[in-house]
Amino acid sequence: MLDTPARASAGTEPSYRSAPQNIEAEQALLGAILVNNEAFYRVSDFLNAAHFFEPIHAKIYETAGSLIRAGKVATPVTLKTFLPADFDIGGMTAPQYLARLAAEATTIINAEDYGRTIYDLAVRRDLITIGEEIVNEAYDAPIDSTPQEQIEEAEKRLYALAETGRYDGGFVRFNDALTEAVDMASRAFQRAGHLSGIATGMATLDEKMGGLQPSDLIVLAGRPGMGKTALATNIAYNIAAAYRGVTLPDGSTRAEDGGICAFFSLEMSAEQLATRILAEQTEIPSYKIRRGDISESEFGKLAAGAQMMQTVPLYIDDTGGISIAQLRARARRLKRQRGLDFMVVDYLQLLTGSSKRASEGRVQEITEITTGLKALAKELSVPIMALSQLSRQVESRDDKRPQLSDLRESGSIEQDADVVLFVFREEYYLKGKEPKEGTEEWFKWDSDLKAVQGTAEVIIGKQRHGPTGTVKLAFEAQYTRFSSLAREDFLPPQEM
16 A cells, blocks of 8 residues: 555555445434334334345335335335345345345344434435535536525535435325324324414414415415404414423424414514514503503513513514525524414515525515525425515505505415415504594494494415405404404394
């Protein structure tokens, strides 16, 4: 062997690093499976054929798994016909190697430990691959690729690896998707209210939508003054306050009720948002809280309310002018570190896209943002509610109820959204149209105002998974609080 400069100077043997692997653990696990097929079920929920370092071992594991799932027995005799005819490992044929694996197997007690070792080493190899790709891309970056984009891509791959142990996509068997669909229906049947998604805390809205569905992009739009931020805040707090997690067998936690929420507030500060929530929960108007115009008893209510809310898993990021890339990175980080079940972005038009898209015009930039939010919802498997402005053309119509065509700046908002909700309060517009008091028009106006006072409409303009229509909610402006209206069919009979 030729001396290297390092060897000549240090007087040591040159070191060569091979990819992390443990052939003995792979052989021990395969041997245990061939002796007792029960060993396969101890590792099959987390270990795939792709996790094996030796390709022949991957083939044996995949074939054995197919036989076992089909209700057949996987032994050296049944497996040998499925292996390549030119099989050769260490001078042994397929029957000889399978027999050796089975003969040297000891027990299935350690099967799960062997499987975890194989899995962990596969993740390490994936980490090495990601690291090498990051280095290569940094050296040979295209001119139009910014360092921020490379960081975003690296974080995306690392997040995917942390979640699944793999960072590449792939097909899902229809049978697996079918099982997930049935499991979802089962959970909805057992859950209070029979909802397949996360309950908003507003029964009438949940009835129409079935809750907020994982992977959905929900656009909540409205003109200024309609209360879209208030509605989003109410929903986020209701979900966070209802959170109840259960620990799964693998040590991870899943939300049984409610969820962990992230609120990206690009317009209001975290303190302003917290004041709104305090006002809603304590029934003390927010303007009185801000001015300190409260009594001693009200201050006691505030302190008690704040103490109760300290444990609510609601996380607020009030960074202004955040980019879609930064938002994705922060959402992934929260999901990885603390968990994430629901996310709000207030509001969509305050996000920025990449410099390349921004140079192509605002429409292209908004398209990039909505596409990015939808992709993030799918990646994290959480519903994302993005608030949006509406164009001024609403104000020029006699009927000021919003329509899909009123969504501002880009058709991609309507296209990428799974659900589009509009907030509309007739009371807001009627208050500005008061005719001369005492006239016939004034009495009609007064009657119309009383009919809609303290109410709001949530118009479902689009819903991929269900019907469109209108849901009426109660709205208490002084507390910025939305809630379900009392339904007439649930009220006691009125005396005549």
